[in-house]
Amino acid sequence: xxxxxxxxxxxDRLYTAGGVLAALFLVAILVLIVIQMMARWTxxxxxxxxxxxxxxxxxxxxxxxxxxxxxxAHIRVSLLLNIAGRFRYALELWCFGIGxxxxxxxxxxxxxxxxxxxxxxxxxxxxxxxxxxxxQLGMSVGAVLLAICFVDNLxxxxxxxxxxxxxxxxxxx
Numbered sequence: 001x002x003x004x005x006x007x008x009x010x011x012d013r014l015y016t017a018g019g020v021l022a023a024l025f026l027v028a029i030l031v032l033i034v035i036q037m038m039a040r041w042t043x044x045x046x047x048x049x050x051x052x053x054x055x056x057x058x059x060x061x062x063x064x065x066x067x068x069x070x071x072x073a074h075i076r077v078s079l080l081l082n083i084a085g086r087f088r089y090a091l092e093l094w095c096f097g098i099g100x101x102x103x104x105x106x107x108x109x110x111x112x113x114x115x116x117x118x119x120x121x122x123x124x125x126x127x128x129x130x131x132x133x134x135x136q137l138g139m140s141v142g143a144v145l146l147a148i149c150f151v152d153n154l155x156x157x158x159x160x161x162x163x164x165x166x167x168x169x170x171x172x173x
Contacts (some may be wrong), residue, residue, distance in 0.1 A: 062139045096154040
């Protein structure tokens with residue numbers, strides 16, 4: 001059981017690292033916007049800046065999903081869980097099972113799309129003309145992290161009888 005707890009600790013740090021990377025991508029969006037504003041003020045053109053900001057937004061969103069899930073920041077309809085009583089455990093198993101299946105499906109196709117974009121040398125249609133697999137990589141990594149997080153919470157619920165979602169905003173009863 002000690003190795004399992006170390007694995008859980010490693011996974012929690014992995015989700016936090018995804019959250020930190022997401023925050024860095026948000027800072028990158030700020031930097032891109034400021035550079036674009038400065039370029040306009042000086043009469044220069046920073047072509048592709050909106051495209052790069054969009055790529056950063058997609059990466060920030062997907063990389064933050066797993067961290068947000070474990071911090072209780074995702075919208076969870078807990079009304080049924082709160083009134084489920086003795087059926088709460090079974091209902092949580094069902095919810096994490098469906099969530100894990102959906103997240104694994106998303107991760108599979110995100111990685112597959114990234115691999116095909118790399119294989120076919122897809123280029124974005126914007127002014128930046130970047131290889132599409134580069135911005136898709138953030139989405140793929142984030143989707144895989146989310147899938148791991150859902151499966152992790154499902155396994156924790158089965159093994160430890162509790163999931164890892166903690167919420168500072170709403171008290172769990």
